[in-house]
Amino acid sequence: MSEMNFSDSIFVLLLFSTFRLSLPLVLTAVGGYFSEKSGVAQIGLEAFLLIGAFTASSVTYLSGSLFYGYISAALASLLMAQLFCFLVLKLRANAIVIGTGLNLFVIGLIPLIGKVLFDSTGSTPTIPTFDNTLIYPMVTLVLALGLSYYLSEKTIWGLQVKFAGEKQDALSAIGVNFDTRRWQAVSYGAFVTGLAGAILSTYLSSSYSPLMSAGRGYIALAAIIFAGWDLRRTILISLFFGFFEALQIQAQSNQAVSSLIPGEFIQMIPYLITLLALLFFKSKRQAPKELK
Amino acid sequence: MKRENLAPWFGFLFGLFLACSLALFFKESPVHVLKIVTTSFLNSKYDFGLTLFYTTCLIFAGLSFAIPMKAGLFHIGSEGQLTISATIAAIIGVSFNANTFTGLAAIFIITILTGMLSALIIALLKFYRKAHEVVVAIMLNFVFAALSTWVTVNHFQNTASQNPETGLILDAYQIFKNDPIKNYFEQSPVSSFFVLAIIFCILLRWLESKTLFFQVIKSYGANPAANKRFGFSELKILTSVMLMAGFFSAFIGLTEVLGNSFQYKIGFSPSYGFLGIAVALLARQNFIGLIGSSFLIALLHKGASDLDLETQFLTRDFSRVLQALIIFSVAASYYVFTYRKRKESN
Numbered sequence: 001m002s003e004m005n006f007s008d009s010i011f012v013l014l015l016f017s018t019f020r021l022s023l024p025l026v027l028t029a030v031g032g033y034f035s036e037k038s039g040v041a042q043i044g045l046e047a048f049l050l051i052g053a054f055t056a057s058s059v060t061y062l063s064g065s066l067f068y069g070y071i072s073a074a075l076a077s078l079l080m081a082q083l084f085c086f087l088v089l090k091l092r093a094n095a096i097v098i099g100t101g102l103n104l105f106v107i108g109l110i111p112l113i114g115k116v117l118f119d120s121t122g123s124t125p126t127i128p129t130f131d132n133t134l135i136y137p138m139v140t141l142v143l144a145l146g147l148s149y150y151l152s153e154k155t156i157w158g159l160q161v162k163f164a165g166e167k168q169d170a171l172s173a174i175g176v177n178f179d180t181r182r183w184q185a186v187s188y189g190a191f192v193t194g195l196a197g198a199i200l201s202t203y204l205s206s207s208y209s210p211l212m213s214a215g216r217g218y219i220a221l222a223a224i225i226f227a228g229w230d231l232r233r234t235i236l237i238s239l240f241f242g243f244f245e246a247l248q249i250q251a252q253s254n255q256a257v258s259s260l261i262p263g264e265f266i267q268m269i270p271y272l273i274t275l276l277a278l279l280f281f282k283s284k285r286q287a288p289k290e291l292k
Numbered sequence: 293m294k295r296e297n298l299a300p301w302f303g304f305l306f307g308l309f310l311a312c313s314l315a316l317f318f319k320e321s322p323v324h325v326l327k328i329v330t331t332s333f334l335n336s337k338y339d340f341g342l343t344l345f346y347t348t349c350l351i352f353a354g355l356s357f358a359i360p361m362k363a364g365l366f367h368i369g370s371e372g373q374l375t376i377s378a379t380i381a382a383i384i385g386v387s388f389n390a391n392t393f394t395g396l397a398a399i400f401i402i403t404i405l406t407g408m409l410s411a412l413i414i415a416l417l418k419f420y421r422k423a424h425e426v427v428v429a430i431m432l433n434f435v436f437a438a439l440s441t442w443v444t445v446n447h448f449q450n451t452a453s454q455n456p457e458t459g460l461i462l463d464a465y466q467i468f469k470n471d472p473i474k475n476y477f478e479q480s481p482v483s484s485f486f487v488l489a490i491i492f493c494i495l496l497r498w499l500e501s502k503t504l505f506f507q508v509i510k511s512y513g514a515n516p517a518a519n520k521r522f523g524f525s526e527l528k529i530l531t532s533v534m535l536m537a538g539f540f541s542a543f544i545g546l547t548e549v550l551g552n553s554f555q556y557k558i559g560f561s562p563s564y565g566f567l568g569i570a571v572a573l574l575a576r577q578n579f580i581g582l583i584g585s586s587f588l589i590a591l592l593h594k595g596a597s598d599l600d601l602e603t604q605f606l607t608r609d610f611s612r613v614l615q616a617l618i619i620f621s622v623a624a625s626y627y628v629f630t631y632r633k634r635k636e637s638n
């Protein structure tokens with residue numbers, strides 16, 4: 001009976017931990033999905049996440065309000081997206097190159113702003129504990145997923161975004177500017193990713209620490225591509241990555257497991273599984289035709 | 293010289309101007325910042341040598357990105373390949389006890405093979421399973437980083453240090469300590485690998501202009517379908533460019549382990565793999581141009597690292613902002629420089 005309780009509690013812990021750790025990943029992947037689906041390759045998710053995390057933590061600390069923290073995170077990320085869109089859609093620069101540059105830009109900019117605001121290039125000060133810390137991520141998740149699904153699958157706008165990614169001339173033929181749709185899709189995606197950043201620094205942690213996204217932007221991109229640019233599959237695969245992150249943390253805190261399998265190997269599992277999946281299951285889904 | 297060829301250099305200057313102007317927001321004088329980032333490499337022979345060391349690694353990183361790019365592949369796996377290669381080089385250097393020649397030959401051959409094989413995975417998954425090269429490279433970067441950390445910390449940790457790093461390679465293999473270039477630059481990190489990097493650039497430029505194979509690679513990059521119709525093997529092209537990319541990534545590991553620190557330190561790379569993108573972009577994937585663009589990025593990297601001491605608010609992180617703004621302006625400069633042409637063709 002006691003063994004049953006033990007395994008039950010492990011299972012519940014793992015389930016809860018998976019849900020918790022998947023939150024930023026799911027939202028980042030959903031954000032990236034809109035950009036990729038509209039035909040704009042999005043490697044700059046890491047930048048949107050980090051600027052969101054830093055802004056949320058700084059604004060929450062300075063204003064004492066989580067609400068302002070979340071909103072400012074989304075807006076800061078949106079601002080970065082405008083720079084990205086201007087360079088990619090207006091000045092026709094390569095999206096992957098600009099995405100890589102944007103990641104570098106944000107990684108360099110945050111410590112400089114941190115130095116001015118808090119006299120520290122490392123972490124931001126710890127935010128106070130709020131009673132409603134859990135409510136914000138839950139509301140964000142429900143709203144962002146619901147709205148994203150509705151926009152992508154049930155609206156003309158969503159269809160036009162998909163056409164911008166598949167056949168831009170078809171959009172032009174009906175008098176819709178495909179660049180406008182791409183601009184909107186990238187901006188919306190960045191907005192959602194900024195919220196994911198806020199969850200990272202105010203819910204999963206109590207301050208911003210350097211490079212706290214830990215490659216989630218890249219993993220989210222991998223989830224999108226691995227899911228064959230399908231929204232529902234993208235969410236499922238993000239949960240899968242979240243599960244292994246949770247498993248790794250649970251395993252590391254369990255002495256018996258961590259003595260058997262080193263933490264680095266548990267860390268590798270989701271990436272190895274993705275590689276094995278790529279090896280054994282040939283991708284049948286095509287990338288959006290206009291994706292570049 | 294074609295007007296478009298001036299675009300990256302115009303972009304470079306504009307990016308530099310933008311970055312220095314940004315210093316105003318941090319209450320620093322742009323002229324002072326510009327002076328530090330562009331002239332600090334001239335402070336001493338050691339500083340100049342350090343800049344040439346960065347140049348060496350950036351040339352190899354640039355080559356590792358530029359060659360697959362010619363075939364239309366976006367290779368961001370260099371970071372993982374250089375990590376695993378440096379680890380292997382240090383492990384052999386620490387544990388394989390032989391004479392200098394045999395030991396160095398083993399280090400060179402096994403490290404290069406490691407780099408090449410780790411890059412080959414990307415090509416094979418791309419060809420046989422239609423896997424996107426960016427996804428595979430991202431996954432491999434994580435796997436190699438974790439693997440390298442595990443090997444270093446659990447099996448080859450330097451017991452005399454708290455930092456995560458391997459022990460020093462055997463004395464017999466530290467021949468680059470007495471390297472004439474290193475001696476000239478007051479024992480700075482630069483070594484003869486710098487000369488090797490330049491030789492590789494010249495050799496590749498020659499191969500590119502003289503051999504059919506490089507023309508096939510370029511035509512595959514421009515039009516894979518046409519290439520297939522001409523009967524050129526896609527598998528051969530993909531594997532060749534990725535093997536070459538892995539080869540040059542491995543040389544970053546060798547430059548670090550045999551030419552600089554004589555050990556593997558976790559996190560030794562300031563994202564060379566990603567900076568290689570900026571270098572290749574600035575040079576428009578021209579192998580000779582890579583030497584100049586690597587030097588420019590290296591001197592800015594070196595200069596920005598001195599900002600900690602020379603300014604109140606700007607830190608070495610400014611280096612990344614600088615590099616990013618240069619990437620932005622170089623990437624966007626083609627639009628400005630081809631504007632008239634596009635207008636006429638429209």
